[in-house]
Amino acid sequence: MTSQVHPAPMPFTSEDYAARMTRVVHDAALAGLDGVLITPGPDLVWLTGYRPTAITERLTLLVLRLDRSPIMVVPTLERADAEAADGAAAVSFADWADGADPYELAGALLDPSSRYGVSDSAWTMHLLGLQRQLPHSSYVALTSAMPMLRAVKDARELARLTAAGAAADAVYEQIVQRPFAGRRERDIAAELAALLRRFGHEQVDFTVVGSGPNGADPHHEAGDRTIEGGDIIVLDFGGLMFGYGSDTSRTIAVGPVDAEAQRVHEVVRRAQQAAVEAVRPGVSCQQIDRVARAVISEAGYGDRFIHRTGHGIGVITHEPPYIVEGEQQRLVPGMCFSIEPGIYLPGRFGIRIEDIVTVTDDGCRRLNNTSRDLRVVD
Known part of the structure; x- marks a missing residue:
């Protein structure tokens, strides 16, 4: 159903x-x-x-x-x-x-x-x-x-992206109600896929569940690792709904939470928030990347932010524009893209927070609205 x-x-x-x-x-x-x-x-x-x-x-x-x-x-x-x-x-x-x-x-x-x-x-x-x-x-x-071919969405496209983002939010709110400790990554990933379909997605593109050291790989494929107490877990999932994409990431913890993990998560949260606040028409894509990267670099983790800050989204989950150094395309209202800074500590854990945003006349609107705090689960 x-x-x-x-x-x-x-x-x-x-x-x-x-x-x-x-x-x-x-x-x-x-x-x-x-x-x-x-x-x-x-x-x-x-x-x-x-x-x-x-x-x-x-x-x-x-x-x-x-x-x-x-x-x-x-x-x-x-x-x-x-x-x-x-x-x-x-x-x-x-x-x-x-x-x-x-x-x-x-x-x-x-x-x-x-x-x-x-x-x-x-x-x-x-x-x-x-x-x-x-x-x-x-x-x-x-x-x-023609990098702007599909980049600027009309009202009907924005309605689809908004619906997909709300559905992904509903999936997150459901998944964190379930216990994580003692379960395999692939079992959590399967549940994420089932929830995406339950909330209206006709296609599931990815369900990243990176627990403990696996979270330090941004594109980790969910495997047989059993989640343990104290694990930090990166959840990144999305697909297509009404033909348009969703993509969101949240990082959760199976308590108790390590003090450094709490500190790193707060750095990523501030970086993501700063980047969102920097979005407005006329700003270049690379400037959004620079804003997020500056917060992380100032905290001493610059070399552990190993990917671009974001990517466009539409009829597929990754498309232009790309929010990365060297991309000088200026933002215009109707553009939709992710803002997803992260910090990855090999052998230990990773942290990523991701929202889809759409550029408005005077800033941006988030299409994902679940809490960005480090949520502790069972």
Whole structure:
């Protein structure tokens, strides 16, 4: 049984998808591109609502150009599925049968000497196939050419992200009511996954349970370690709900709590809070990273903060913008990303606190609202 914290949001319409495609071709022109080539993955889902049942070696390609209407090249056996997508009404289709050359069909839709942005998820074999067909064309990854492609969310997207964040919060409030001592990490992870689905997630992407020394690995895979009294545990979990992502981290303790762990947790809490307070339109992504990192460095743990401060989130749980040194993209209202500083002490424990935030006109709004204190559990 599903226990949704938020009601289902209004569905996207074919007009919503058409508006996205129109915006993309105009933004592509501003980026010096003659068009955009979209392959199966998050870009295709965002632009058309089409998510192939299985991403295979067969070429599927949405061609967006300023001088023509959107057209999608699809395998004949998958055309019916593509035409059933929510945004299909804004697209025409050209299909190819097994045994035919899909690159000849796709090449006929492109200018032979133009420059195109290509989805990051494009298979190398497809890009090379297009290059063989059009040797004078050139290509650039969309993350490089158009990093803001999906970064700014509209009201309907924000409603989905808000619902996903509230559901993840409900999962946390449930999981900490259960005992941890004497249970294996993988059992806690399985319960997190079940709770995510119970509260409305259709997809679970990750359930990190890093207990004791395993918490010093930010991407630890939950294993057979049995949780003990005195353990510090990093919980990091998320997935997709209504097609949009959740991602939150909290650190808990099986009492009694070590004094240094309490001190380190407070440093991370202050770093996370400072970074959240620094978010506002016009500030660069790297400045948010610098704010969080300065708090941790001043406390003497700078070399133990070993990852970026955050990542964007939308139709997948990790996407641009990235909150990291060197990313000079300025924040604008509607951007959504994580703020998740951490400190990791090898062989001992790790601490991480993570919220998703969305940039507002004068600051930001958190999409995760559970307590950030070091919670002691049984």
